[in-house]
Amino acid sequence: MSTFYEVNEQQTPKSGLLLLQVLIPGLFCLFSVRLWYLQVHLGGDFAEKARQNQLRQESVYAPRGLIRDRNGVLVAVNEPAYALGLVREDCRDVGATLEAVARLTGTPLSALRETYRRKVRRVKPFEPLILLPDLSFDRLAVIEANNLRWPGLEIMVRPRRRYKYGDLLAHILGYVAEANEEELEKDPGLSLGDNVGKQGLERMIEERIRGRKGLNQLEVDVSGRRLAETLLTRPQAGEDVRLSIDLGLQSMIAGILEGKAGAVVVMEPDSGQVLALVSAPSFDGNDFSVGLSPEQWQALRDDPMHPLQNRAIQSVYPPGSVFKLVMAGCGLREGLLDPAESVFCTGSIRLGKHEFRCWRKGGHGRVALERAIVESCDVYFYKLGMRLGVDRVSRFAKACGFGALTGIGLPHEKPGNIPSRGWKLQRFGERWQKGEDLNLAIGQGYTLVSPLQVARFLCAMLNGGWLLRPHLLADQAPERQANIPLNDEHRGRIQEAMVATVEDPQGTARRLRTRGLVIGAKTGTAQVVRLTDELKDLKDHEIPYEYRDHAWMAGFAEKDGRRYVAVAMVEHGGHGSSGAGPVLKAVFEHVFSKGFLARPAPGQGLAEGSDNGPN
Amino acid sequence: MAPIDRRLLTHIHWTLFCLMALLFLCGVLNLYSASGFRLEDGISVAPYYQKQLIWGLIGLSGMVALMLVDYRHLKTMAWPLFWITVGLLVTVFFAGKSIGGARRWLGLGFVNFQPGELAKISVLIVGARLLAREKRPLDFARLFCILGVGLIPAGLVVLQPDLGSGLSILLILGGMILFRGVTARVLKTACMAVPCLLPLGWFLLHGYQKRRILSFLDPSSDPLGAGYHILQSEIAIGSGRFWGKGFLAGTQSQLRFLPEKHTDFAVAVFGEEWGFAGTIILLGLFCLFLYQIVTVARDAKDLFGSYLAAGVFFYFFWQILINIGMVLGLMPVVGIPLPFISYGGSATLMNFCLVGLVLNVSMRRFLFKQG
Numbered sequence: 001m002s003t004f005y006e007v008n009e010q011q012t013p014k015s016g017l018l019l020l021q022v023l024i025p026g027l028f029c030l031f032s033v034r035l036w037y038l039q040v041h042l043g044g045d046f047a048e049k050a051r052q053n054q055l056r057q058e059s060v061y062a063p064r065g066l067i068r069d070r071n072g073v074l075v076a077v078n079e080p081a082y083a084l085g086l087v088r089e090d091c092r093d094v095g096a097t098l099e100a101v102a103r104l105t106g107t108p109l110s111a112l113r114e115t116y117r118r119k120v121r122r123v124k125p126f127e128p129l130i131l132l133p134d135l136s137f138d139r140l141a142v143i144e145a146n147n148l149r150w151p152g153l154e155i156m157v158r159p160r161r162r163y164k165y166g167d168l169l170a171h172i173l174g175y176v177a178e179a180n181e182e183e184l185e186k187d188p189g190l191s192l193g194d195n196v197g198k199q200g201l202e203r204m205i206e207e208r209i210r211g212r213k214g215l216n217q218l219e220v221d222v223s224g225r226r227l228a229e230t231l232l233t234r235p236q237a238g239e240d241v242r243l244s245i246d247l248g249l250q251s252m253i254a255g256i257l258e259g260k261a262g263a264v265v266v267m268e269p270d271s272g273q274v275l276a277l278v279s280a281p282s283f284d285g286n287d288f289s290v291g292l293s294p295e296q297w298q299a300l301r302d303d304p305m306h307p308l309q310n311r312a313i314q315s316v317y318p319p320g321s322v323f324k325l326v327m328a329g330c331g332l333r334e335g336l337l338d339p340a341e342s343v344f345c346t347g348s349i350r351l352g353k354h355e356f357r358c359w360r361k362g363g364h365g366r367v368a369l370e371r372a373i374v375e376s377c378d379v380y381f382y383k384l385g386m387r388l389g390v391d392r393v394s395r396f397a398k399a400c401g402f403g404a405l406t407g408i409g410l411p412h413e414k415p416g417n418i419p420s421r422g423w424k425l426q427r428f429g430e431r432w433q434k435g436e437d438l439n440l441a442i443g444q445g446y447t448l449v450s451p452l453q454v455a456r457f458l459c460a461m462l463n464g465g466w467l468l469r470p471h472l473l474a475d476q477a478p479e480r481q482a483n484i485p486l487n488d489e490h491r492g493r494i495q496e497a498m499v500a501t502v503e504d505p506q507g508t509a510r511r512l513r514t515r516g517l518v519i520g521a522k523t524g525t526a527q528v529v530r531l532t533d534e535l536k537d538l539k540d541h542e543i544p545y546e547y548r549d550h551a552w553m554a555g556f557a558e559k560d561g562r563r564y565v566a567v568a569m570v571e572h573g574g575h576g577s578s579g580a581g582p583v584l585k586a587v588f589e590h591v592f593s594k595g596f597l598a599r600p601a602p603g604q605g606l607a608e609g610s611d612n613g614p615n
Numbered sequence: 616m617a618p619i620d621r622r623l624l625t626h627i628h629w630t631l632f633c634l635m636a637l638l639f640l641c642g643v644l645n646l647y648s649a650s651g652f653r654l655e656d657g658i659s660v661a662p663y664y665q666k667q668l669i670w671g672l673i674g675l676s677g678m679v680a681l682m683l684v685d686y687r688h689l690k691t692m693a694w695p696l697f698w699i700t701v702g703l704l705v706t707v708f709f710a711g712k713s714i715g716g717a718r719r720w721l722g723l724g725f726v727n728f729q730p731g732e733l734a735k736i737s738v739l740i741v742g743a744r745l746l747a748r749e750k751r752p753l754d755f756a757r758l759f760c761i762l763g764v765g766l767i768p769a770g771l772v773v774l775q776p777d778l779g780s781g782l783s784i785l786l787i788l789g790g791m792i793l794f795r796g797v798t799a800r801v802l803k804t805a806c807m808a809v810p811c812l813l814p815l816g817w818f819l820l821h822g823y824q825k826r827r828i829l830s831f832l833d834p835s836s837d838p839l840g841a842g843y844h845i846l847q848s849e850i851a852i853g854s855g856r857f858w859g860k861g862f863l864a865g866t867q868s869q870l871r872f873l874p875e876k877h878t879d880f881a882v883a884v885f886g887e888e889w890g891f892a893g894t895i896i897l898l899g900l901f902c903l904f905l906y907q908i909v910t911v912a913r914d915a916k917d918l919f920g921s922y923l924a925a926g927v928f929f930y931f932f933w934q935i936l937i938n939i940g941m942v943l944g945l946m947p948v949v950g951i952p953l954p955f956i957s958y959g960g961s962a963t964l965m966n967f968c969l970v971g972l973v974l975n976v977s978m979r980r981f982l983f984k985q986g
Contacts, residue, residue: 011911011919012912016794016795016925017909017912018797019793019794020794020905020909020912020928021906021909023932024902024906027905027935028902030945031943032895032898035852035886035891035894035895035898035943036891038849038853038943039852039886039890039891040857040891042853043853043854044850044856045853046853047853047854048885049854050851050853050854050866050867050872051854051866053847053872054872055852105804163706221872567851
């Protein structure tokens with residue numbers, strides 16, 4: 001026990017006590033300065049960071065405006081689609097999560113990695129990166145079941161555009177698809193994964209129908225679980241629009257064009273509204289809104305029938321004999337054509353070494369203007385062409401709206417071509433040949449027009465000479481773009497000749513004759529290739545498809561003060577009358593049938609749509 | 616064994632006891648908030664604060680038990696305790712339980728026991744015993760002799776591996792040595808040698824330890840990885856601003872952005888909810904508490920008691936320095952808890968017992984005059 005009672009005489013070391021007493025205030029000073037720095041000096045910044053930790057903002061999709069036909073039938077709607085998103089910040093291990101997604105959904109891992117790599121640069125912090133835009137229900141269930149094991153995976157409900165009539169309106173409505181880099185760059189209202197109008201009206205009136213996204217504030221915990229939500233800004237639904245298109249008419253025409261390539265335009269000559277605009281073959285815009293696979297896209301693009309092409313506005317063809325209406329107008333306008341003056345058609349005309357043939361081998365005999373239009377006499381117009389010369393014709397055709405865009409408000413419209421001396425010199429470095437005046441006169445050669453341009457020209461013939469902007473939306477007021485240089489008398493003369501083309505026993509459009517309707521029309525047959533002699537003698541159906549002529553029929557019909565213009569163009573359809581005539585006849589029968597106007601008139605009843613209202 | 620003298624009760628250092636009790640209650644209150652986390656439908660509280668209270672009661676009885684026995688008996692028990700500890704540390708290598716890759720625990724059937732904790736006390740007592748005999752400031756020979764004693768258990772603990780406890784042992788012993796005083800030559804040499812040895816130490820660290828130090832130097836380099844703790848802790852503390860967000864209102868902790876919030880980062884929760892004002896008061900309480908231990912060291916009747924108190928001082932001092940330093944982003948992340956504030960059963964028991972030891976020294980400071 002000696003140790004126990006051992007008493008050390010020494011005093012507690014003074015320096016040691018001093019050391020301890022210095023350490024305590026040292027500790028206090030060090031930490032209080034640091035605390036002041038963090039909590040008072042930088043406190044505001046850290047408070048902001050804590051708030052950002054806890055609050056996230058999320059956009060709330062605004063429903064895209066609905067689209068109806070002129071009678072109020074819904075044609076484009078939104079429906080929910082389930083997308084799989086990944087929030088990087090909540091993800092423990094992105095690589096492993098991607099592997100899990102590949103396993104759970106059966107998607108190739110390489111494709112997921114590629115999607116991730118492509119999008120990760122653009123995605124904002126805590127914004128979900130969309131891995132799979134459209135999940136089927138069974139995959140959805142598999143993901144839901146495994147959701148807890150893979151934090152960071154998020155199932156998002158997003159609106160998906162649905163076109164109720166698939167391919168029927170595809171060329172008019174266009175489609176929506178995921179916005180690309182360029183669009184994201186340009187438009188701050190878009191964020192990664194948003195759909196945006198890519199074609200057709202969806203693209204042209206994007207701003208009107210997109211609406212404005214709302215903002216939702218989420219309070220989350222560290223694993224991204226939502227604890228509370230506050231709607232900061234309400235989403236604003238896009239504007240609903242009504243087309244000028246009549247769905248019944250459109251669908252009837254599409255049925256006739258099934259299996260063919262061609263375009264039909266039906267317009268109201270007084271308002272410029274387009275009642276039908278069909279281009280065949282078509283495609284299904286729904287495929288785009290869910291994301292087209294590269295193979296699907298390749299197949300659509302390389303389809304020899306070019307279904308993506310809107311033939312009514314993007315394809316331009318030689319107008320064939322339809323152009324004779326322009327020639328006649330030009331002649332009357334220039335005063336170089338006396339309607340009573342007649343020409344003797346022997347079936348051909350010689351110019352230098354070339355012989356220019358009339359389509360009827362035997363010739364038409366003595367023909368004046370009306371008969372020349374009714375029977376579509378080539379020789380008459382050859383002579384007229386020689387008399388007018390390319391410059392007059394070119395100037396007049398341009399004044400009638402050819403060679404320029406109609407401004408219908410669809411993307412990628414083509415202006416076509418009206419040749420002139422200057423144009424040829426510039427284009428080919430060659431002088432205009434006299435013989436080309438003859439080709440021009442019957443709508444062959446360099447002249448290229450779109451079906452819509454022809455329809456607009458016909459409208460001007462009927463409505464007092466006004467070139468109207470073709471409208472696809474029912475609420476657009478008529479817009480006069482220009483006046484064609486033809487007076488009432490001249491226009492009346494041409495109209496009469498067109499009516500005679502239907503009514504006359506010799507008329508080339510006689511097959512359109514319908515009891516009770518006043519119908520006027522002009523046929524056209526546009527040569528695709530200069531036919532060799534061996535092909536010339538073959539019957540239409542014996543000629544190989546790609547060598548057959550394009551068939552045109554442009555006309556109008558009138559009854560009880562209502563009138564419509566319709567133009568049909570069937571690629572490789574053979575003769576205008578037989579190839580395109582039946583379409584026009586069906587159109588006129590349809591628009592004057594009992595049921596056509598029995599539906600609620602535009603601007604009334606269900607057309608104004610009660611759903612999706614003041615949202 | 617001397618009988619318990621009734622007069623001893625009157626000499627109990629009540630200030631120290633009350634400060635400790637106050638700190639402990641602050642800790643329990645803070646734990647109540649720190650163990651809560653918000654769900655969709657309100658706040659759910661894990662029962663850490665209840666467990667901590669129970670451990671506190673156990674600690675209190677341990678403390679009382681320790682106070683009953685005159686601390687001078689420890690002088691005779693010092694070496695046996697030391698060797699038992701070393702024996703246990705060796706046993707850990709063969710029979711220890713491995714949790715999380717480190718072999719630190721001995722299973723005692725009902726509870727897991729960490730010999731590393733015992734090593735701290737043993738070294739503290741042996742250190743006090745050895746230093747009390749030193750008549751002069753330590754020269755090199757004596758310094759290495761005493762450090763050598765500490766190095767045996769410290770080395771064994773580091774091998775487990777438990778770098779934190781190993782360092783603690785050396786730091787406590789080092790603090791006691793400084794308290795005793797060293798010759799001027801030793802001090803000068805040490806001042807020059809330590810900066811040279813630090814880079815050498817770098818090579819002894821594990822990869823994760825290096826990462827912690829690197830991310831301490833630049834937390835933003837890896838905000839979701841190793842730097843996450845530091846960043847979130849600073850955000851929690853800083854966002855408390857002057858007056859704090861209020862009890863149970865800390866978003867960083869309630870939404871679990873703050874990691875380890877009931878153990879190593881508990882004081883960050885406190886800082887977030889009570890702000891600068893509250894944290895300064897807590898810091899003040901710790902300083903007063905440390906100061907009371909210093910008075911005990913000053914007034915102790917014998918040098919052994921004085922060194923014991925100094926050892927306990929350093930035991931608490933280093934933990935406070937390292938833990939708060941880490942939470943405030945002044946030190947790398949090291950798994951050292953804050954006494955009385957962090958949750959931990961055996962740590963609470965240890966803390967109470969060590970305060971009991973100091974109280975023991977304090978209440979017997981007048982006995983010798985009569986004895």
